[in-house]
Amino acid sequence: MTPLPDPVPGAPVHLVVMGVSGCGKSTIARALHERLGWEYAEGDSYHPQANIDKMAGGRPLVDEDRWPWLRILADWTAERDARGEPTILACSALRRAYREMLREGGAGTYFVHMHGDKGLLLERMESREHFMPPTLLESQLDTLEMLAPDERGIVVDIANPVERAVRMVMAQLDLDLTG
Template identity: 60%
Template sequence: MPSDAVRRTRHLVVMGVSGVGKSTVAERLAAELDLELAEGDAFHPEANIAKMSAGDPLTDEDRWPWLAALAGWTAERREAGRDTVLTCSALKRVYRDVLRRGAPDSFFVCLAGDEALLRERMEGREHFMPPSLLRSQLDTLEPLEGDEPGTVVDVARSIDEIVAEVVALVLRRTL
């Protein structure tokens, strides 16, 4: 039987394709809600980063160890009674299922936006993920299903509006 600390923890996964602002939103949520932050990209093995940098999309086989490491990070914090926020593309239901192994009560914040807006954002930043991979990510993205706790947030709005919406939703769910 889990401890009281485990039952009280909150675990958010800020998800979506590249360019939606996962890192920025997660950093703000971590500050607003006093959550421990993990940047999912930091868990990628060098081979994954090299592959994406070369413009090659990752396969499921590339992703399994990465997703398992993310789930492990969340599970350790959950067991310690710590609240978390994690960034991860989490494009497929099966990927989100792996993440839920670390915290079955995870809440997914799916950031979504117009392809042209996302491409423009990607072209204006330095990141290993080239804009050429955006279309493959959009094609892979599976929407949250009805039994997956989460919300979809339009990223055409300001960061302040996005964060305020998510904070309000999370606080309503945990009061």
Template identity: 50%
Template sequence: MGVSGSGKTVLASLVAGKLGWRFCEADEVHPAANVEKMSRGVPLTDEDRLPWLETLAAWIREQAATGHDTVTACSALKRSYRDVLRRGAPDLLFVHVDGDPDLIIRRMNAREHFMPGSLLRSQLDTLEPLQDDEVGVVIDLDQSVEEELAEALAWLRPRTA
């Protein structure tokens, strides 16, 4: 989880590869209307996000039902969004990639993506840190991808054995 530009997709895909789990990039299942809205620099509302989150929860649930573990790269900015995702797997674990907004905006401005850097502030304002009853870890994005991966795997492996 994390705001756009935090590097969650790169990290999540590496984690999935190392653990042999199925991977879903949440941006790829956004309804076209959401992508169009964000492309225009308009933040999504909770109502915009709900069907998208329900689609992700259904995918997680379907994969679990067939015996597959999963990794999803999803912003999951609010507790209520994470609650929707947990409908797919009540024991969902969260790896929150977080760090300096100046570094994130530089990353956003250097890539091609439908999410413009102008929306970073709205994501940071929406972001609710993991709460005490949510199982998760925060990883600082101001390190190499290899270091992020090692930290994520060291935290995940004992919880997923």
């Protein structure tokens, strides 16, 4: 993975906390939002109802389902990028092509890939209420493409406590850790 600094001097940073369902991306994104005060969006809340119904029914999304949703998220980021505002987005971003679309939102886009043990993922999915049933985890793992060495990002083990994961991200971004 390629670390920061920004590829464009002065470009706002846009964190995309990514990974399969149950990895803790929303939890980590919210914790980063609380720590940094940057605007936060939960990607799931931008899914059209048809996508939610499909997943809730145990059917995995396909690219045709995801493209319009990803465009909305990239546009959300681009609006804030144009105003010079940094952002935090929780979004699965499972494939490189999806991440490329999200990067269109701003030159300072940086991925935080929450990744880890399948057993822990299943345990988390089974202990929460969410439209994504645990039966879809395997399809997400099959779709997942790990960050490539030329993609700007960091991989964080999901077994880390929330505060440690946040500190790891902030250290990677060279942000003030005292606040």
